[in-house]
Amino acid sequence: MLLSIRSLTKVFPGTRALDGVDLDLHAGEVHALLGENGAGKSTLIKCLTGAYARDGGVITMEGAAIDPRSTLEAQGLGIGTVYQEVNLLENLTVAQNLMFGREPRKWGLVDSRALRRQAQAVLGQYGLDIDVDRDLGSYPVAIRQIVAIARAVEISGKVLILDEPTASLDAREVAMVFDVVRGLRARGMAIVFVSHFLDQVFELADRVTVLRNGRRVASQPVAELTRMSLVEQMLGRALEEVVEAPHEGSEAAPPLLHFTGMGRKGVIEPFDLTVGAGEVVGLAGLLGSGRTETAELLFGIRPAQSGTARDANGDIVLSNPRTAIAAGFGFAPEDRKLDGIVGDLSVRENIILGMQAQRGWARPIPRGQQNKLAEDYIKRLDIRTSDREKPIGQLSGGNQQKAVLARWLAMNPRFLILDEPTRGIDVGAHAEILRLIGELTRAGMSVLVISSELDELVAVADRVIVLRDRRHVAELTGSAVGSDRIMQAIASEGEAA
Ligand SMILES: Nc1ncnc2c1ncn2[C@@H]1O[C@H](COP(=O)(O)OP(=O)(O)OP(=O)(O)O)[C@@H](O)[C@H]1O
Ligand SMILES: [Mg+2]
Known part of the structure; x- marks a missing residue:
């Protein structure tokens, strides 16, 4: 056994985040760590890497007790971590990021040729042949993720922890990262893999440990599990069938909004889009295909250079988000970390923030x-918090995300744009959010959903628009909305449909 954890306990005021958790890691295995939002996954990892001081328990590495007090110390002991938000510096070069703190020197100065050579050699092991002198930020997330993994492995080398590493990757990029992880497993590393994507767990992991409410429910080989049994362990109850019935009457839905010829050079080709009242329109496409760009255009974040937006009353101005909000639009962006939360305000304050801003600060709610x-909203979205006055920064990642969604719902927009609304959200809440979208649209709200999970789009959307290379290339309606058809449209080359 490479690493073993016994009776790990961590208490926050009002929350027992970890309660006597055991975990064994073997060399050469990928060990998935699963559990609902707030189950204690990130806390476990932070205790292991010394980011949090634990309140009880013993950690042994290769038979000897260890007690990392900082991530640096953990790295020295062989434990490296890569978080979802890549913790590297985007405006340093790839080589600088990779060798940061360990730069080869000559006469006291960084030897940039040696630096380049070493960086290339390291990335070569991962099958990555890229220009290491370019800024890291100029590469796609998957490459950044692999650079982060390479750096962690170089520094640490025994245990690699990946906390939701694939959350913002598309299918091809996930495959790339998985290849890297498999290579490391073959070299004898132990990899801890935290993810909410069950398919990925079945694809990659050898064993699974499930946490629920800070306790370990089970550790078992993946081969002995079904999807259903895993979900039931996570939830502690049987899951009801969550398939949303297809929407009725979308044909009859009176059009609410007409967007005509809207586009922006280098961002998104001009497109036409009509959204019916109470309709759910899905946007499908690979990462970088122009889905988020479409949303940003409609919300005035990157205003259109051409085209018009109209409703029954005439033209709508969408020159910046303020005008979009005034027009009754809402937008819950993908990167909620960046945009969404105000960490030291309470859950309550974060939820009412949007409404209050809309009303004006002079008239407090x-x-x-x-x-x-x-x-x-805490009840409807099942936001796990000991109370509504808790600073939102102390909630688990998925629960913070639900609170940001609640903020937009509370503003009751007539047209709500949701960019990856279920990313990082556990299966139970996932179903709840899809159900909520159905409920909102029956009450007349129109919704534009961007999602990489095709099954989710198929379940929730009346109509799906497929994007490729920053163009709207296909539109599927009614019975044509199916994941096979969407895949075909995404993959097919050539002329727009
Ligand atoms: N710094 C903190 N202060 C107070 N409570 C915290 C802190 N960090 C985590 N918690 C609480 O500990 C519990 C476990 O949170 P943790 O972040 O480990 O969950 P998680 O399993 O990673 O969830 P997610 O899937 O949403 O990321 C939650 O109830 C959370 O509110
Ligand atoms: Mg977490």
């Missing part, structure tokens, strides 16, 4: 109403 709204 009465406290009683704030409390009621917050309680309501």
Whole structure:
């Protein structure tokens, strides 16, 4: 056994985040760590890497007790970590990032030729042949992710921890990262893999440990598990069938918004789009195909250079997000970390923030109403928090995300754009969010959903628009909305449909 954890306990005020957790890691295995939002996965990892001081328990590495007090110390002991938000510097070069703190020197100065050569050699082991003198930020996320993994492995070399590493990658990029992970497994590393994507767990992991409410439910070989049994372990109850019935009457839905010839050079080719009242329109396509760019155009983040937006009352101005909000639009962006949360405000304050801004700060929402709204959304989205006054920064990642979604829902827009609304959100809440979208549209709200999970799009959308290379290339309606058809449209080359 490479590493073993016994009776690990971590207590935060009001929360027992980890309660006597055991975990064994073997050399040459990929060990998936699963559990609902707030189950304790990130906390376990932070205790292991010394980012948090644990309140109890013993960690042994190759038979000897270890007690890392910082991530640096953990690295020295052989434990490296890559988080979802790549913790590298985008405006340093690839080589600088890779060798940071260990630069080869000559006469006291960084030897940039040796630096380049060493960096190339390291990345060569991962089958990556890229220009290491370019800024890291100029590469796609998957490459950045692999550079981060390479750096962690170079520094540490025994245990590699990946906390939701694939959350913002498309299918091809996931395959790339998985190849790298398999190579490391073959070299005898132990890899801890945290993910909410069950398919990926079945594809990559050898063993799985499930956490629930800070306790270990089970550790078992993947081969002995079914998807259903895994989900039931995570939830601690049987999962109801969650398939949303197809939407009725979308044909009859009166058009609410007409976008004509909207485009922006180098961002998205001009497109036409009509959105019906109560309709769910899905946007499908690979990462970088122009889905997020479409959303940003519609919300005035990157305003259109051509085209018009109209509703029954005439032209709508979408020159910046403020005008879009005034027009009754809402946009929950993909990167909620960057945009969404205000870490030291409470859950309640984060939820009412949008409404309050809309109303104007001069007219504060009465406290009683704030409390009621917050309680309501905490319940509806099953936001796990000990109370509504807790600083949102102390919630688990998935629960922070739900609170940002609640903020937009509370503003009650007529047209809501959701960019990857279920990313990082566990299976139970996942189903709940899809159900909620159905409920909102039945009440008349129109929704534009961007999602990389085709099954999810098929379940929720009345109509799906497929993008490729920053163009709208196909539109599927009614019975044509199916994941096979979407895949075909994404993959097919050539003329626009
Ligand atoms: N710094 C902190 N202060 C107070 N409570 C915290 C802190 N960090 C985590 N918690 C609490 O500990 C519990 C476990 O959180 P953790 O982040 O480990 O969950 P997770 O399994 O990683 O969830 P997710 O899938 O949403 O990322 C949650 O109840 C969370 O609110
Ligand atoms: Mg987490």
